[in-house]
Amino acid sequence: MRRALELALQGCGRVSPNPLVGCVIAKGGRIIAGGFHGKFGGPHAEADALGKAGAEAAGADAYVTLEPCVRFEGKKTPSCAEAVVKAGVKRVFVAVRDPNPNVAGKGIELLKQAGVEVVEGICEDDAGEANKFFFKFVRTKRPYVILKMAVSLDGKIWSPETSSISNPQFAGMVQKLRNDCDAILVGSGTVITDNPRLTCRMPQGRDPLRAIVDCNLESPVNSKVFNDANCAVFCLRNADGNKRKALEKRGIRIIETEAGEDGDRLNLERVFATLGEMKITSVLVEGGRKIASSVVREGLYDECVLAIAPKILGEGTPAFESGVEIGFGNASVQTVGDNAVFTIRKR
Numbered sequence: 214m215r216r217a218l219e220l221a222l223q224g225c226g227r228v229s230p231n232p233l234v235g236c237v238i239a240k241g242g243r244i245i246a247g248g249f250h251g252k253f254g255g256p257h258a259e260a261d262a263l264g265k266a267g268a269e270a271a272g273a274d275a276y277v278t279l280e281p282c283v284r285f286e287g288k289k290t291p292s293c294a295e296a297v298v299k300a301g302v303k304r305v306f307v308a309v310r311d312p313n314p315n316v317a318g319k320g321i322e323l324l325k326q327a328g329v330e331v332v333e334g335i336c337e338d339d340a341g342e343a344n345k346f347f348f349k350f351v352r353t354k355r356p357y358v359i360l361k362m363a364v365s366l367d368g369k370i371w372s373p374e375t376s377s378i379s380n381p382q383f384a385g386m387v388q389k390l391r392n393d394c395d396a397i398l399v400g401s402g403t404v405i406t407d408n409p410r411l412t413c414r415m416p417q418g419r420d421p422l423r424a425i426v427d428c429n430l431e432s433p434v435n436s437k438v439f440n441d442a443n444c445a446v447f448c449l450r451n452a453d454g455n456k457r458k459a460l461e462k463r464g465i466r467i468i469e470t471e472a473g474e475d476g477d478r479l480n481l482e483r484v485f486a487t488l489g490e491m492k493i494t495s496v497l498v499e500g501g502r503k504i505a506s507s508v509v510r511e512g513l514y515d516e517c518v519l520a521i522a523p524k525i526l527g528e529g530t531p532a533f534e535s536g537v538e539i540g541f542g543n544a545s546v547q548t549v550g551d552n553a554v555f556t557i558r559k560r
């Protein structure tokens with residue numbers, strides 16, 4: 214199952230809104246074949262592994278990181294539970310059930326009905342962690358939200374003298390997060406101040422959708438985030454009409470959203486709900502201060518990845534607005550170069 218999980222993770226950033234799945238076929242204590250779901254619309258892990266195993270799959274054991282799927286309306290690929298039965302697999306080890314209501318136990322039921330022995334719950338926690346984006350998305354129709362921040366020892370995220378607070382190793386971690394997440398979200402302040410590209414610079418990396426929260430469409434049309442149409446801008450209804458036309462001409466989606474309770478901001482809950490409707494299963498929030506503060510204040514994050522760098526900035530922008538605090542209830546810390554990187558789970 215550990216091998217199957219390793220294989221599953223190879224699909225990171227490529228299969229959304231599907232889950233990551235790995236499958237290993239073994240016989241007599243020896244691995245015959247392994248497979249994974251590598252691309253949305255491509256073969257499922259079981260089909261990939263069974264294809265490689267061929268006739269050897271008869272009488273073998275299969276280890277799958279997620280309950281094999283069944284047929285349902287609108288489904289594009291054949292059912293894996295049926296494929297497993299057809300191949301003559303004797304026993305199936307399943308890490309975790311698929312919470313998708315179309316599957317949810319039906320895959321396991323189909324296998325048992327066909328006389329296949331099923332063992333559940335192998336490496337269940339790790340399998341749930343591997344599919345945390347998918348699980349949150351199918352259960353709530355909202356993306357999994359990761360708030361990423363790099364903060365100095367005195368709690369600042371920006372100063373006129375410092376171009377970068379965190380170190381190159383943490384920057385590498387961020388590139389991996391960009392590759393894995395379906396979207397990056399920033400506020401117009403970040404676009405105007407930093408003019409970032411918000412692409413994934415990892416080798417063979419995949420660019421996420423760039424989601425920009427820009428209430429009054431203040432970001433310049435020639436900003437780098439508007440370089441291509443892989444971008445959506447959330448704004449208020451009465452936002453600048455000319456700017457809107459200019460952006461739409463470039464193929465950029467403009468999404469009108471209601472204001473939040475405090476008037477001058479967007480309702481971020483609605484923004485995440487809309488991203489969910491767009492089948493975005495995960496969002497990396499990269500700032501700035503206003504967005505980060507709202508996300509924490511409204512409890513909209515699932516995870517905060519916080520790098521603390523050994524720097525004192527003195528003058529500069531504090532990470533959060535006053536009164537905003539982030540709980541450290543369930544946190545782990547790792548050393549990344551000379552930064553301490555905290556991963557804080559909301560629940």
Ligand SMILES: [Zn+2]
Nearest residue numbers: 257282292293
């Ligand atoms: Zn399947």
